[in-house]
Amino acid sequence: xxxxxxxxxxxxxxxxxxxxxxxxxxxxxxxxxxxxxxxxxxxxxxxxxxxxxxxxxxxxxxxxxxxxxxxxxxxxxxxxxxxxxxxxxxxxxxxxxxxxxxxxxxxxxxxxxxxxxxxxxxxxxxxxxxxxxxxxxxxxxxxxxxxxxxxxxxxxxxxxxxxxxxxxxxxxxxxxxxxxxxxxxxxxxxxxxxxxxxxxxxxxxxxxxxxxxxxxxxxxxxxxxxxxxxxxxxxxxxxxxxxxxxxxxxxxxxxxxxxxxxxxxxxxxxxxxxxxxxxxxxxxxx
Amino acid sequence: xxxxxxxxxxxxxxxxxxxxxxxxxxxxxxxxxxxxxxxxxxxxxxxxxxxxxxxxxxxxxxxxxxxxxxxxxxxxxxxxxxxxxxxxxxxxxxxxxxxxxxxxxxxxxxxxxxxxxxxxxxxxxxxxxxxxxxxxxxxxxxxxxxxxxxxxxxxxxxxxxxxxxxxxxxxxxxxxxxxxxxxxxxxxxxxxxxxxxxxxxxxxxxxxxxxxxxxxxxxxxxxxxxxxxxxxxxxxxxxxxxxxxxxxxxxxxxxxxxxxxxxxxxxxxxxxxxxxxxxxxxxxxxxxxxxxxxxxxxxxxxxxxxxxxxxxxxxxxxxxxxxxxxxxxxxxxxxxxxxxxxxxxxxxxxxxxxxxxxxxxxxxxxxx
Ligand SMILES: Nc1ncnc2c1ncn2[C@@H]1O[C@H](COP(=O)(O)OP(=O)(O)OP(=O)(O)O)[C@@H](O)[C@H]1O
Ligand SMILES: [Mg+2]
Numbered sequence: 001x002x003x004x005x006x007x008x009x010x011x012x013x014x015x016x017x018x019x020x021x022x023x024x025x026x027x028x029x030x031x032x033x034x035x036x037x038x039x040x041x042x043x044x045x046x047x048x049x050x051x052x053x054x055x056x057x058x059x060x061x062x063x064x065x066x067x068x069x070x071x072x073x074x075x076x077x078x079x080x081x082x083x084x085x086x087x088x089x090x091x092x093x094x095x096x097x098x099x100x101x102x103x104x105x106x107x108x109x110x111x112x113x114x115x116x117x118x119x120x121x122x123x124x125x126x127x128x129x130x131x132x133x134x135x136x137x138x139x140x141x142x143x144x145x146x147x148x149x150x151x152x153x154x155x156x157x158x159x160x161x162x163x164x165x166x167x168x169x170x171x172x173x174x175x176x177x178x179x180x181x182x183x184x185x186x187x188x189x190x191x192x193x194x195x196x197x198x199x200x201x202x203x204x205x206x207x208x209x210x211x212x213x214x215x216x217x218x219x220x221x222x223x224x225x226x227x228x229x230x231x232x233x234x235x236x237x238x239x240x241x242x243x244x245x246x247x248x249x250x251x252x253x254x255x256x257x258x259x260x261x262x263x264x265x266x267x268x269x270x271x272x273x274x275x276x277x278x279x280x281x282x283x284x285x286x
Numbered sequence: 287x288x289x290x291x292x293x294x295x296x297x298x299x300x301x302x303x304x305x306x307x308x309x310x311x312x313x314x315x316x317x318x319x320x321x322x323x324x325x326x327x328x329x330x331x332x333x334x335x336x337x338x339x340x341x342x343x344x345x346x347x348x349x350x351x352x353x354x355x356x357x358x359x360x361x362x363x364x365x366x367x368x369x370x371x372x373x374x375x376x377x378x379x380x381x382x383x384x385x386x387x388x389x390x391x392x393x394x395x396x397x398x399x400x401x402x403x404x405x406x407x408x409x410x411x412x413x414x415x416x417x418x419x420x421x422x423x424x425x426x427x428x429x430x431x432x433x434x435x436x437x438x439x440x441x442x443x444x445x446x447x448x449x450x451x452x453x454x455x456x457x458x459x460x461x462x463x464x465x466x467x468x469x470x471x472x473x474x475x476x477x478x479x480x481x482x483x484x485x486x487x488x489x490x491x492x493x494x495x496x497x498x499x500x501x502x503x504x505x506x507x508x509x510x511x512x513x514x515x516x517x518x519x520x521x522x523x524x525x526x527x528x529x530x531x532x533x534x535x536x537x538x539x540x541x542x543x544x545x546x547x548x549x550x551x552x553x554x555x556x557x558x559x560x561x562x563x564x565x566x567x568x569x570x571x572x573x574x575x576x577x578x579x580x581x582x583x584x585x586x587x588x589x590x591x592x593x594x595x596x597x598x599x600x601x602x603x604x605x606x607x608x609x610x611x612x613x614x615x616x617x618x619x620x621x622x623x624x625x626x627x628x629x630x631x632x633x634x635x636x637x638x639x640x641x642x643x644x645x646x647x648x649x650x651x652x653x654x
Contacts, residue, residue, distance in 0.1 A: 178340055179373035181360040183387040183438060193390075197377040 025257070032250035040244035050251035059235070059252075066231040069146060070215045073153045077161045077210045078203065080154070085165035085202075086195075090174065098166070101159050109156075113223050116152050117143065144226035152224050153214050160213070161206035168202025169195075204271050212260055232256055289317035289474035290351050290364060290441030292337065297346030299332055306332050308498045310346070314442075314476065319468050321477045321485040324495030325521065330478045331370075333495075334444050337476065338367045350442065366435035367444040371451075372427045374419040380406070380430050381415040387438040405433040408467060425456045432467070442474040449484065461488055482522045486510060494518050516651050519567045526570060526617050528648075532562045539586055539645060542566065546615045550588040553646035558653055568648035570618040575606055575633060576640050586645040592617065594637050606633065608641050617641055 032050050034042035053059065088097040104112060119125045120142040127139040142148055172195065180190035196203070218233030225231070232252060239249040292314040299307040307329040314320045322330045335341040337348055339360035347354045355363055374383050381402055382389075388398045406412050409429035419427060428448055435443055448464075449457040465488045468475050479485050485492050486506040493503045494514075502514040513519040516527060533549060534541040540554045542564060552566055574580070579589060595616060596607035606619040619641055633639060 173371075173373070175369060175371060175373045176375060178360070179367075179369060179375070180386070181340075182338060182367045183434065184361045184390045185386075186361060189390060193386075194375055194377075198375075 028250045028253055031246050032254050034247055036245050036247050040246060042246055047247070050245075050247035053248050054251060054255055062230050062232055062235055065146070065229065066215060066233075069150055069153065069221075069229065069231060070211055073150050073157070073214050074207055074211045076150065076154045077158055078206060080158060081161035081165050081206055082199075082203070084158075085162050085169050088162070088166050089169040089172070094170075098163075101162055104159070110219060110223075113152060113156075113220060116148075116155070116224060120148060120151070143224060144229075146225075146229045149221050149225045149229040149231075152220050153217060156217070156220065157210040157214055160209040164205040164209060165199065165202045168199045168205075172198055200271065204268065208264060208267070212264070215260060216256060288441065289315075289472055291316045291349075292442055292474060292476070293349040294333070294337075295347045295349060297333070297336060297343045297348065299329070299336060299341060300344045306498050307336075307343075310500050312493060312500065312503065314474060315490075316441075317472050317474055319465070319475045319477065319488055319490045321479060321489040321492045322495060323479055323482060323485040323492050323522075325480055328495045329498045330480075330495060331446055334367070334446050334476065334478055337442070338365055338444055339363050364440055365442045365444060366438050366440040367446065368428070368431045368435050368448045370446045370448070372419075372431045374427055374430055374434075376419050378419075379415070380411065380417050380419070380422070383419065383430055384434045384437055386434060401437060402433075405437045408436070408470070409433045410463075424452050425460060428452065428460065432464070436467070436471065440473065442476060445475065445477045447478055447480070450479070450481070457484070464488065486522070494521065496521070512649065513567075513651065516565055516567070519651060524570055524618055524620075525567045526573070528566045528568070530564060530566065532558050532560050532564060535560060540650075547590060547610050547612045550590075551586050551645040552648045552650065556650045556653060558650070563654045564650055565652040566648050567651055568643055570605070570620040571603075571622065572647040573617060573619045573641050573643045575608070575619050575621055576642070579640060580642060583644075587642050588645060588648075589640055589642040590617070591638065591640055594633055594635055594639060597633070597635050606639075608639060611638075 031042055033046055033048070035045045035047040035049065037043050088094055091097060117124065121127070122139045122141060122143075124142075126142065127136075130136045131139065176194050176198070177190045180194045181187070185193060216233050218231065218237045221229050221231040221234045222237070225234070236249045236252050236256075239245045239252065292312070294310050294312040294314075297307060297310045298305060310329075310333060312320075322333060324330055332341060336343050336356075339355070339358060339362075343356060348356050350364060355365075375386065378386065384402045384405055385398050388401065393401075402415075403412070406415060409432050411426060411429050411433065414422065414426060419430065422430065428451075432448070445464075449460055452460065461484060464475075468488075477485070477489065486509070489506055491503060491505055492509050494501050494509060496517055502509060502518055504512070509518065510522055513522060519525045520527070528542075528544060528550070530542040530544040530550075532540060533543040535554065535558060538554050539551050540558060541549050541551050543549050558564060580587065590610055592608040592610040594606050595609045596605075598605040601623075603620050603622050606621065607616050608619055609616045
């Protein structure tokens with residue numbers, strides 16, 4: 001009886017996920033196994049061409065650089081996000097800071113990216129200030145390379161790391177840091193040995209929330225990136241809209257989805273296995 | 287181990303320009319079990335946190351074994367704290383919690399294992415080494431916190447209401463154990479509590495605080511039997527307060543006149559002159575209750591008549607609230623039951639009785 005009720009209650013959700021999530025994915029998977037149509041679309045003939053194309057060295061190179069950019073970006077984000085979230089959680093004006101973090105979402109995503117051109121461009125804010133200060137004589141090319149992409153990707157995803165970290169750190173008992181100091185830990189040691197292990201779940205969430213969208217991002221490398229910063233997302237967009245190779249765009253998407261899923265599973269399993277170990281330990285004692 | 291000597295030298299502390307600690311002066315002897323006793327919000331924790339290094343005093347200095355330590359960070363002070371909320375590290379087992387300070391010092395595993403086992407034995411927790419803090423009872427958590435603080439071999443151990451979260455029975459038991467640990471390792475204990483019973487039963491000396499100030503420092507006996515003012519008399523145990531004017535002064539007996547019930551006598555332990563307004567206190571357990579005037583004593587006594595208004599039997603004693611005949615003044619009288627089946631025919635509610643006490647058992651608190 002209970003089971004049936006459960007299914008009834010979750011029916012709307014199941015429907016929603018099926019229509020808007022599962023079916024589109026199945027369509028993409030299906031397209032990836034067909035032949036490319038002449039002007040976009042597909043010919044309904046089974047083919048593995050799209051998957052063979054994945055082993056093209058150029059594509060593999062793009063994949064590596066996407067991975068590199070995503071990993072570096074995630075590291076930067078976490079390095080910025082932990083102190084920011086910590087500061088907000090301890091601040092008396094929490095609401096104010098959270099508000100500041102949410103404000104940018106009121107502006108269109110693309111406009112925010114273009115704003116970076118105004119900041120980092122050859123005639124942009126940073127160059128002008130540096131020239132005025134006499135630090136440099138001629139403008140420096142900040143944009144259209146890997147590092148400008150990493151900078152902007154870091155900016156784009158930072159809130160998605162700060163918010164989950166903030167909610168974990170807010171629940172953290174700060175008197176534990178005093179206890180650590182009391183027992184001989186320096187400030188750094190108290191953070192490293194007490195704070196970080198206790199906010200691990202927040203760090204995990206922050207990594208997943210930032211790595212995944214970064215890995216699949218295409219607008220940022222498109223607008224801010226150069227030759228060295230083509231990302232997998234860019235290629236998907238190009239294959240779909242410019243090259244009109246739907247099966248290839250789909251096979252890349254499928255590959256991306258599979259890689260991300262495996263990554264997430266491995267990552268969360270790694271985290272879980274430690275917790276499991278602890279639980280085993282506890283059971284052993286009882 | 288050797289306990290440290292701690293001197294609090296004229297320490298004051300302001301929070302947002304509110305003074306929460308005013309000119310605190312204390313000299314705590316090596317190895318002493320010293321209690322800070324006072325009502326909530328009087329600044330006990332603040333003083334403790336200044337000693338531990340978590341707060342910086344607005345004025346004054348703190349000397350540990352002769353050296354001013356106020357500029358040392360908490361990790362560089364030879365002082366450890368048992369926190370009120372335990373503050374155990376939830377991600378570490380009992381063993382690792384206790385081993386925390388030794389791991390920081392990069393001691394060898396063998397040494398750590400030996401010493402942690404030793405200290406867990408001291409607090410009777412050998413069986414629980416591998417548990418996580420969330421699997422422990424409140425009393426066990428507090429034991430871990432005590433072992434974790436002691437293993438660092440501090441010369442002063444600070445305890446901030448360590449037992450307040452436990453039930454009465456367990457509190458009693460842990461208090462006795464704490465006292466035993468203190469005797470065994472011999473370091474200085476500074477024990478913060480708002481429970482006067484706790485403070486009286488284990489301390490060598492007590493500092494009574496109220497509203498940011500230290501009012502009196504003394505042994506439990508001195509604090510109870512000779513409180514410096516009315517606040518302390520009322521805060522430490524129960525008491526009866528009487529206000530009056532001095533009517534006559536003899537060699538060792540003062541006669542005091544009250545508005546409410548006439549004259550009474552007290553022992554002269556302070557200089558007074560006729561006409562002074564005084565406050566006197568008499569502890570309820572020092573007042574006797576009877577049906578007839580006592581005849582077997584030559585010592586000066588005070589006898590009043592009244593009626594039992596309220597009577598609370600609690601096993602080892604009965605509390606009587608006796609209202610005097612002359613007007614509405616009520617005296618608290620505690621009678622211990624030292625014999626089975628009461629000591630004589632039990633007094634009953636609304637019964638008319640005599641209450642009396644020896645003149646030397648009440649004492650002058652304030653003279654104006
Ligand atoms: N960080 C702080 N900022 C502002 N005021 C504070 C701070 N810490 C304590 N106070 C104030 O200082 C006063 C003394 O606080 P303290 O914690 O020392 O009291 P306590 O004697 O330990 O009380 P309790 O028995 O309730 O623990 C209180 O009025 C408290 O509100
Ligand atoms: Mg306190």
